[in-house]
Amino acid sequence: MHHHASSLNTAVIGLQFGDEGKGQVVDRLTQSHEVVVRFNGGANAGHSVWIGSERFALHQLPSGILSPGKLCHIAYGCVVEPNGLMEEIEGLRRRGVEVGANLTISARAHVVLPRHVDEDGRRSGAIGTTGRGIGPCYADKAYRDQAVRVGDLFEPGIGGDFGKWAEALHPFVTEEEWPEDRRVLFEGAHAVLLDVDHGTYPFVTSSSCTGRAMPADRRVGVVKAYMSRVGEGPFPTEIGGTAAERLRAVGEEYGTTTGRPRRVGWLDLVALGHAVRAAGVTDIALTGIAVLQRLETFKVARAYRLDGRLTTRFPAQAAALGRAEPVIEDLADVDALINLIDTEVAPVRFVALGRSREELVERGTR
Ligand code: IMP
Ligand code: MG
Numbered sequence: 493m494h495h496h497a498s499s500l501n502t503a504v505i506g507l508q509f510g511d512e513g514k515g516q517v518v519d520r521l522t523q524s525h526e527v528v529v530r531f532n533g534g535a536n537a538g539h540s541v542w543i544g545s546e547r548f549a550l551h552q553l554p555s556g557i558l559s560p561g562k563l564c565h566i567a568y569g570c571v572v573e574p575n576g577l578m579e580e581i582e583g584l585r586r587r588g589v590e591v592g593a594n595l596t597i598s599a600r601a602h603v604v605l606p607r608h609v610d611e612d613g614r615r616s617g618a619i620g621t622t623g624r625g626i627g628p629c630y631a632d633k634a635y636r637d638q639a640v641r642v643g644d645l646f647e648p649g650i651g652g653d654f655g656k657w658a659e660a661l662h663p664f665v666t667e668e669e670w671p672e673d674r675r676v677l678f679e680g681a682h683a684v685l686l687d688v689d690h691g692t693y694p695f696v697t698s699s700s701c702t703g704r705a706m707p708a709d710r711r712v713g714v715v716k717a718y719m720s721r722v723g724e725g726p727f728p729t730e731i732g733g734t735a736a737e738r739l740r741a742v743g744e745e746y747g748t749t750t751g752r753p754r755r756v757g758w759l760d761l762v763a764l765g766h767a768v769r770a771a772g773v774t775d776i777a778l779t780g781i782a783v784l785q786r787l788e789t790f791k792v793a794r795a796y797r798l799d800g801r802l803t804t805r806f807p808a809q810a811a812a813l814g815r816a817e818p819v820i821e822d823l824a825d826v827d828a829l830i831n832l833i834d835t836e837v838a839p840v841r842f843v844a845l846g847r848s849r850e851e852l853v854e855r856g857t858r
Contacts, residue, residue, distance in 0.1 A: 503708035505714065511538075511747075513716060518554075531567045532682070551749060565670050569601070572601050622750055645657050683701055714777045719759060777841065781826045
């Protein structure tokens with residue numbers, strides 16, 4: 493059998509606080525791959541994909557599920573909440589999207605239990621989690637003795653909710669991960685600044701979001717031309733007042749998972765440089781410029797003032813990041829913004845002019 497080189501595998505990774513528009517980039521790149529794999533997170537993710545004027549919001553399923561003929565896999569490293577997943581599958585089926593032999597779920601993925609959701613509700617306050625039981629489920633995974641994996645649902649003698657879930661998930665569950673001989677797109681959930689190691693700890697999610705462990709040589713980092721954040725934690729370039737209200741309204745910055753209004757601010761090149769290095773990004777996909785064009789304001793931060801000094805380093809400590817004051821600069825236009833990223837961060841390979849599949853344009857190699 494002919495084996496493709498792993499260099500044909502691609503990872504798509506969010507480089508900010510999530511909601512950079514990964515859904516659109518994944519949807520587009522899916523067309524040149526055969527398999528789409530999710531490798532982290534669970535129902536805390538919210539990926540929007542626009543097909544024509546129809547919006548699909550995906551939480552646990554890979555965005556590739558909207559592309560007929562592509563195999564989608566929920567891999568080890570993910571946490572699966574069976575009730576929500578079944579609802580998501582039924583919701584897509586009602587809209588005419590096929591979900592059957594095109595979906596597989598790893599027996600090694602962990603199961604989010606009701607008690608994880610309860611516990612998340614009791615202790616999520618300071619971090620402002622999505623309340624989906626993510627942290628407690630990953631904690632149980634590390635503890636091991638109380639954890640439940642998808643494969644455990646099929647052990648003899650399991651009853652109650654577990655039996656019901658086993659029946660529902662049975663058609664999808666596999667002990668294999670993705671096929672080695674096909675082109676794979678690794679779809680990152682959340683983003684590098686929410687990564688449990690590289691993010692603004694402890695204001696992060698509980699999974700690895702960089703995709704570094706996945707066998708891809710091309711690593712596409714998705715960057716929004718401005719920034720947003722849901723939940724608590726430092727955000728140096730955050731803006732407030734009427735400017736924030738306007739940006740939030742024009743960008744429609746409300747959470748896909750929780751509906752919360754997102755905090756918004758300008759592009760932060762200090763944080764972006766850190767994220768690019770952490771994820772080993774080779775190409776950038778830039779989204780959100782249509783939003784900035786409607787505001788006619790193009791601002792970026794290229795440095796922080798921290799404890800009396802100018803720095804381009806991204807602090808490891810959330811407290812230090814919280815003290816950092818961004819040095820905000822005006823740019824003449826969107827082209828200046830693209831050039832700045834291109835020359836100082838990484839090559840901008842894709843630019844989203846709008847949010848539909850067709851509006852993501854590929855730029856020539858420079
Ligand atoms: P958790 O993942 O529910 O534990 O939430 C931890 C933090 O990550 C909170 O600030 C959430 O708002 C944020 N978060 C988790 N997943 C996403 C996402 O997919 N997009 C944006 N923010 C997220
Ligand atoms: Mg999202």
